[in-house]
Amino acid sequence: MARLILTEGDQRRRFRLNPGTLTIGSGETATLTLASDEVAEVHAELEYDGEQLVLRTKKGVMPATSRGRKLGTEHTLEAGVPVKIGDAELVLETDESAAQPAKAPARAGAGTRRRKVVADAPAGKARQPVVESRRRTTSGKSMPTWLILLLVAGGAAGGYYVIGGFAESAGKRMVSEISVQHNVESALDERDFNTARAEFQRLDEAVSEGMVLSPEWQGIFDGLRKRTAEVAAAADLAEFNVRGTEYLQKQIRNFEKTYLRKNTRPAARVFVTRLRQFKKDFPQHSELDWCTRMEERYAPIAQLHEPDTFEDVKFQLRMLTGGIPKDFVHSREIVDIFLKTADEAGRDKVLALWDEKEGERQEYFDDRIEQAKYFWERDQRGKAVEVLVKLVALVGDPEMADDAAGRIAAMGEDVVPAMRGYKNDRPEDFALMMENGVMNAFLSEHGLLE
Numbered sequence: 001m002a003r004l005i006l007t008e009g010d011q012r013r014r015f016r017l018n019p020g021t022l023t024i025g026s027g028e029t030a031t032l033t034l035a036s037d038e039v040a041e042v043h044a045e046l047e048y049d050g051e052q053l054v055l056r057t058k059k060g061v062m063p064a065t066s067r068g069r070k071l072g073t074e075h076t077l078e079a080g081v082p083v084k085i086g087d088a089e090l091v092l093e094t095d096e097s098a099a100q101p102a103k104a105p106a107r108a109g110a111g112t113r114r115r116k117v118v119a120d121a122p123a124g125k126a127r128q129p130v131v132e133s134r135r136r137t138t139s140g141k142s143m144p145t146w147l148i149l150l151l152v153a154g155g156a157a158g159g160y161y162v163i164g165g166f167a168e169s170a171g172k173r174m175v176s177e178i179s180v181q182h183n184v185e186s187a188l189d190e191r192d193f194n195t196a197r198a199e200f201q202r203l204d205e206a207v208s209e210g211m212v213l214s215p216e217w218q219g220i221f222d223g224l225r226k227r228t229a230e231v232a233a234a235a236d237l238a239e240f241n242v243r244g245t246e247y248l249q250k251q252i253r254n255f256e257k258t259y260l261r262k263n264t265r266p267a268a269r270v271f272v273t274r275l276r277q278f279k280k281d282f283p284q285h286s287e288l289d290w291c292t293r294m295e296e297r298y299a300p301i302a303q304l305h306e307p308d309t310f311e312d313v314k315f316q317l318r319m320l321t322g323g324i325p326k327d328f329v330h331s332r333e334i335v336d337i338f339l340k341t342a343d344e345a346g347r348d349k350v351l352a353l354w355d356e357k358e359g360e361r362q363e364y365f366d367d368r369i370e371q372a373k374y375f376w377e378r379d380q381r382g383k384a385v386e387v388l389v390k391l392v393a394l395v396g397d398p399e400m401a402d403d404a405a406g407r408i409a410a411m412g413e414d415v416v417p418a419m420r421g422y423k424n425d426r427p428e429d430f431a432l433m434m435e436n437g438v439m440n441a442f443l444s445e446h447g448l449l450e
Helices: 097-098 143-169 177-189 193-208 217-261 265-281 288-303 310-321 329-339 346-375 381-393 398-408 412-425 427-434 435-443
Strands: 002-008 011-018 022-025 044-048 053-057 074-076 083-085 089-093
Touching: 011 217, 097 427, 177 217, 193 217, 217 265, 217 288, 265 288, 265 310, 310 329, 310 346, 329 346, 329 381, 346 381, 346 398, 381 398, 381 412, 381 427, 398 412, 398 435, 412 427, 427 435
Parallel strands: none
Antiparallel strands: 002 011, 002 089, 022 044, 044 053, 053 074, 083 089
8 A cells, every 4th residue: 555645844644545646736726735835836746556656747847856856857756755845745655665664773893702902012012902812720629520411401401491481481472551552652643553453453462362451551542442443534534535625626626617607507517416426425525515505506507407408418428428538338328318308309319429429439449448558568557457447337338348357357466456446445436347247257256345
């Protein structure tokens, strides 16, 4: 798992990275907003393909820096190496970099044997370090051999029991309540919930092996468990709402600026529909009040209680198939709904429009397959998988969807982690993939449907 840590002033934010592109800048249109005056409205882009995180700085803006060195317009972030944009610092964190221990400094003189040097040589002679050697001497009568052997045997036996007892006690889990408390609190400060949960598991295992907690310590750990659950839930919500902010900016605010200037009914219907879906998907987002105001303003124009006209359908298909990825699945659903109530003239128009879209679909499919091959051959596997997943989910033609799904399945074990990521972070896409027979069999084979 990869995370982006953004530090600006005394504020530190951490985001889990998913494949895709986000923008950084000081303007409202930026996905990640920075406060620095030196940062342009849209200063740079961050693209993550599941393996690499690439920073692309816009032309003409202040360049990013790393360790005092100016970076070019395109820079691949290394885990743990900070990159600065204005007063903000970006750090890529991976599970490997977060778990890597710091190296201890070498001891001075380690591995060398000390030698005792005698006093300086007489004047006129070069001083030479002389190692003092001591001859072992014995006084009195020597110890009988049989007694020496007896003592050696007894010492060995005693050493056996000492070492054996130490080994037995070392095999038992030794846990300090104070160390667990400290580690959990430090992990919570860093929003490292995996470490906090691992510490609780270590404590639970020690208790199961016989460790007894006092009532005071039991109360402390009960409180820490509750705090961990609350902070983790808040962090998950914040991370979830980051996705909501991105959707709000791209699909709603940008749409408002581009298509609602004339207040036409087709655009208003799409706008209000997106607002309602956003409020349903992100019920705890900070922009819900704004969404409600916009819905109240445009609902009278949208008239969603009335059936679609041909112009409504035409505009909706334009929105769904005008960019990339193209969504032919939901486009067909809109057409089918319209056909149920349309008159003959309306049916003829919309069927002719759909024939055009089907003609575009084959060209689009062939182009995206070539794009996936291009990414795969250049080891940009995250991008290749993303292209194929969108085809499976949205191309709307069974043969084309099976073709794309078969290409994903042919990747074998290499693609399983990515599929697990879709299941956890993008359930909508994962649900659409499960509807495809080829993908369903592949996901089931690798235990992803359990």
